[in-house]
Amino acid sequence: DVKVTQSSRYLVKRTGEKVFLECVQDMDHENMFWYRQDPGLGLRLIYFSYDVKMKEKGDIPEGYSVSREKKERFSLILESASTNQTSMYLCASQRGWGTDTQYFGPGTRLTVL
């Protein structure tokens, strides 16, 4: 079974703080993704990575950056957290492109006060 883990289930931060969300997958997958889920907006892609040190912007990259130094680990960074970044953050991994399924982690509910 593919396992995708995220460092925290719940996180509360203050406006202006730097926030790190970590994601680890154990299946040697090439592709990893960060989404956010908001009510009425579905899942929106923030960034993705198709190889170590490779990254591409998704649909809503503003205010975020990512890091992939090792194949199994993909980090999402909020440089200066703002209240509009309060959301559910979901990490996913995928073996490769084509019809390979994306497997999701349990999510991190981030609240920015």
Add this chain to the structure above:
Amino acid sequence: DQQVKQNSPSLSVQEGRISILNCDYTNSMFDYFLWYKKYPAEGPTFLISISSIKDKNEDGRFTVFLNKSAKHLSLHIVPSQPGDSAVYFCAAHPSQGGSEKLVFGKGTKLTVNP
């Protein structure tokens, strides 16, 4: 512009009856479609998929139908069970060309009443 649309934000059905969740898409390059199920405070889990070379795929109580000419797909759950209550996301991507990012709909919240 929304490329994958789930026009019903919510759906309520009785236990034992059929649940039908609908999804429309606009991008004619999409040829692979997936349904994910999400419980509160959990990540989405893959449910079922269909390629455009088929018009139906079945897995137990779950069947997905694809109408390419109408750019429409639907997920049927028969019989519905209370444990099926969740948010269902439709997703799509082109299956070739590289960098095939999934495009998700906004989701439909299904409630199955005992």
